[in-house]
Amino acid sequence: MAEIVIVPDDQVAGELAAEAILRRLIDEPEPVLGLATGSTPTSTYHAMVRRAAGQDWLKNLKAFALDEYVGLPDGHPESYAEVLRREFIEPMGLVPAQVMLPPGGLDGLSTAAAQYEAAIADAGGIDVQILGIGTDGHIGFNEPGSSLASRTRVKTLAESTRRDNARFFSSLDEVPVHCITQGLGTVLDSRHLILLAFGAHKADAIAAAVEGPVSASLPASVVQLHPHVTVLVDEPAAAKFKHGDYYRFAYANKFEWQRL
Ligand code: F6R
16 A cells, blocks of 8 residues: 655655655665656755755766656747756756656657657666646546556647646647656556645545546556555645545554655
């Protein structure tokens, strides 16, 4: 089962996630981190920057983004390449070549996904993958109906995801229709998954992901098949858990060596 940790707010979650990520990566000769975008990982990235920006070992870090919009012009401020440059790459003191994203340009799109999979494999796989969850239960941009064994590929965004993400654009029409995303099978290959969910609007999705049936209809439920998952949620996002009391009790009674 996943370890589920209910915390007061996203700041506490960000500190815990950053501590666990850095502790894991710092000991790897060739550390590989998986990056999510959107609002959810912001507190984690800020905490990572506060704790580790510019440290020498980061020179060996490689990172792979989960997903990217398809068809946005190069340098579009809401492309995930730009968001990660602003929020993670530059503040951490990394050089852009250390962080790869699935390419969202229309040229070469039909072969880009396989090349991205090969690049992750060449790097030795992902040590820690940060995940957010969509209100429809997606992780990466694996919308409901995605194969639980899927690999990186081009997908069509769900209308609800386009509406959720319209807040980053000036209108719904500007939100791309297509994306390129690591698949659920790709995500499962990462060695540690850290899934974050904040806010009451995520409560149904995160409860279904960790307590509901494993189903392509709720793509995040695939994390139940992974042996090492940490789920960090704030109180509003935890509101729909059936076993919330147990998660709190288990976390309060951990041994010191059982840190995240
Ligand atoms: C983005 C990603 C998505 C988001 C999800 C939640 O890279 O992987 O699955 O994590 O759409 O988005 P926010 O965090 O903006 O609520």
